[in-house]
């Protein structure tokens with residue numbers, strides 16, 4: 001069985017409104033001890049009032065030790081996480097969080113970095129902009145949002161040393177200022193690494209265009225923060241075999257594989273429960289997963305040697321798991 005991930009106790013030192021429907025939380029250690037260091041692109045899992053756990057990217061500079069800053073959009077389609085942050089968390093709230101994890105790191109030794117953010121997807125890219133500025137590496141950041149009043153961090157960016165590298169694009173603005181994804185990707189210097197974070201449609205548009213233009217997967221870096229809708233109406237049952245014990249667990253049609261594993265007493269780390277954070281990644285020794293996540297690359301999916309049990313299922317009657 002997997003050991004329960006350790007948590008850190010933090011206090012909300014400051015909650016502030018960043019833009020319409022967006023608030024940020026500044027988290028400091030509850031007992032004054034040092035917080036673990038993090039790198040740009042990292043996130044923490046936040047255990048929220050009401051029992052939900054949700055991943056949020058750290059958006060302060062990694063050199064800014066002593067605090068973690070996250071920013072959260074109140075999502076009309078929220079399954080409860082963003083509403084809990086907006087309504088149940090206040091200045092002084094005590095929370096448990098995971099140590100930082102980074103599934104979205106900056107590439108080393110890239111000649112140029114192109115950062116494309118959709119909406120609240122700006123958060124990990126802000127930490128990247130800070131780090132690239134510190135490293136002295138060339139980059140440009142484009143932030144696409146619905147409207148100026150819904151755009152977080154405009155003041156922070158305007159005051160930053162990298163302000164001239166950032167372009168804002170508003171959906172309700174003049175046509176000429178909107179991001180031309182194809183032209184921007186086409187104009188990127190040879191060897192540029194692309195980093196994308198935002199809602200599904202934005203991610204699909206950027207990554208689809210990049211792949212059409214022949215960008216190699218090794219230069220595409222992305223992090224989804226919500227899952228694409230999936231039709232679950234024809235889901236059937238399948239079996240999971242635990243390689244270390246031989247235990248066989250049936251996943252019922254209305255269950256996720258993760259729920260079935262947990263019901264059988266296996267403690268699998270999890271956070272987003274929708275296939276975007278990678279926390280529940282589990283090795284597959286045999287059988288064929290039906291991948292429904294937004295986390296693995298096309299090559300990783302094709303290898304079929306790992307899957308995300310919070311959302312993915314099986315094409316074969318049984319998966320043997322490396323547990």
Ligand code: FES
Pocket residue numbers: 269270271272273274275276277278279280281293295308309310311
């Ligand atoms: S818990 Fe986030 S990918 Fe499974």
